Each structure stands twice: as C-alpha cells, then as structure tokens.
Amino acid sequence: MDAAIAAINDSADFLGFIHFAKSPRHLTLNTMKDLISAIRSVNATIPLVSVVVNPENDMLETLRDEVKPDLIQLHGKETPQRVAEIAALTNIPLIKAISVSEKSDLDAASLYEPYVEYMMFDAKPPKTAVLPGGLGLSFDWTLMRHHAAAKPWFLAGGLSSETVAAAVKESGASMLDISSGVESAPGVKDSALISGFLRAAKSL
Numbered sequence: 744m745d746a747a748i749a750a751i752n753d754s755a756d757f758l759g760f761i762h763f764a765k766s767p768r769h770l771t772l773n774t775m776k777d778l779i780s781a782i783r784s785v786n787a788t789i790p791l792v793s794v795v796v797n798p799e800n801d802m803l804e805t806l807r808d809e810v811k812p813d814l815i816q817l818h819g820k821e822t823p824q825r826v827a828e829i830a831a832l833t834n835i836p837l838i839k840a841i842s843v844s845e846k847s848d849l850d851a852a853s854l855y856e857p858y859v860e861y862m863m864f865d866a867k868p869p870k871t872a873v874l875p876g877g878l879g880l881s882f883d884w885t886l887m888r889h890h891a892a893a894k895p896w897f898l899a900g901g902l903s904s905e906t907v908a909a910a911v912k913e914s915g916a917s918m919l920d921i922s923s924g925v926e927s928a929p930g931v932k933d934s935a936l937i938s939g940f941l942r943a944a945k946s947l
C-alpha cells in the first residue's frame with residue numbers, strides 16, 4: 744500500500760497488480776481485491792490493473808465480479824481469439840502484452856487491436872524463464888519506431904530512471920510500464936525509486 748500511495752502522490756497514471764503464482768509479486772485474488780478497495784478509498788480515479796497470464800474463465804469471473812479492476816492486462820500467450828472471448832466475458836477493458844525480440848514479433852499486434860484498450864510491448868523472456876514479464880529485460884526499442892498502431896501502447900521491459908530517456912527517444916513511446924526497475928529486491932517496491940522514475944519519465 745505504501746508503494747501505491749507513493750506512486751499516486753508522484754502522479755502515476757495507472758497502478759498494476761500481479762496475479763501469477765510463480766512471481767515474487769504474486770497477489771492472491773483476495774489480497775488484490777482488498778488492495779484495490781483500499782486504494783479506491785484514497786483515490787477513486789487512478790485506473791487499477793490486474794495483470795494475469797493465460798487466465799481461465801473462472802478466474803476471470805472472480806476478477807470481474809469480486810476484484811473489479813479497471814483494466815485487465817493479459818501477459819501470457821493468449822491468442823487474438825481468446826482475447827476476444829475474454830473481452831466478451833469480462834466486459835473490462837484489456838491490455839494485451841506482446842513479447843518482442845525482433846521486428847516480426849510486432850506483426851500479430853494488429854490482430855489484437857479490435858478487442859483491447861491498449862497494447863503493451865515487453866521484452867521476450869528467455870525460453871528457460873519462469874516469468875513471462877517482470878524480468879527487467881529490455882528489447883531493441885528502435886523496433887517500435889515504425890510500428891503502425893491503431894491502439895495506444897505501453898513500452899515495458901527493463902525500464903528504470905536511468906534508461907527511460909533513451910527508451911522514449913529510441914522507441915517513440917508515450918506510455919511506459921515499469922515493475923522490477925522500481926524495486927529494491929524482487930517483489931519489494933521502493934518508494935524512492937518510484938518517485939525517481941516518475942520524475943525522470945515526466946520530465947521528458
């Protein structure tokens with residue numbers, strides 16, 4: 744909660760919460776529900792995002808009916824058809840994350856755009872990685888330069904207050920997403936790092 748308050752005080756535009764058991768940032772749906780409710784009692788307007796990976800319908804129904812985030816971020820290998828189903832099932836605006844290591848990884852993005860509010864482009868994890876994101880890995884940001892997008896998109900992966908200026912310059916991103924770059928240890932958000940990142944990003 745302290746990190747969320749720090750981010751709100753430093754004018755973050757979104758807050759995200761991870762539901763993925765293998766992650767050091769994992770929150771149960773009950774904990775996420777309580778946290779979302781607590782944050783809404785101090786700030787009713789900041790959009791709150793539940794981050795999930797290849798979710799089953801029963802979990803999505805719990806998100807929709809109990810957790811009630813403003814957005815759901817899909818950070819797995821969901822196909823465009825599955826994203827369409829999730830949009831219809833939840834009626835909650837979606838963010839679809841795409842893993843990128845080369846230009847051709849961007850080709851599929853347009854297939855998702857009819858069903859989502861935002862796209863996200865994150866570094867492709869190594870095959871051996873346990874997590875699909877949150878690894879602090881970046882990709883060649885210049886790949887985004889000529890990407891023709893019909894929906895607004897976030898740049899994610901390996902961002903920090905040190906890298907953000909180059910990331911924005913090279914990618915042309917206007918929306919950024921950060922996780923491990925504002926942590927003092929895996930899963931431990933650091934208010935000073937959050938402030939430093941938001942100051943650096945908003946000064947660009």
Ligand SMILES: O=C(O)c1ccccc1N[C@@H]1O[C@H](COP(=O)(O)O)[C@@H](O)[C@H]1O
Nearest residue numbers: 766818876877878879900901921922923
């Ligand atoms: O952070 C995690 O543990 C995680 C687990 C499962 C799916 C996504 C996850 N993180 C997301 O990955 C990107 C980039 O993170 P980073 O800045 O490179 O650490 C971001 O959207 C996280 O929310």
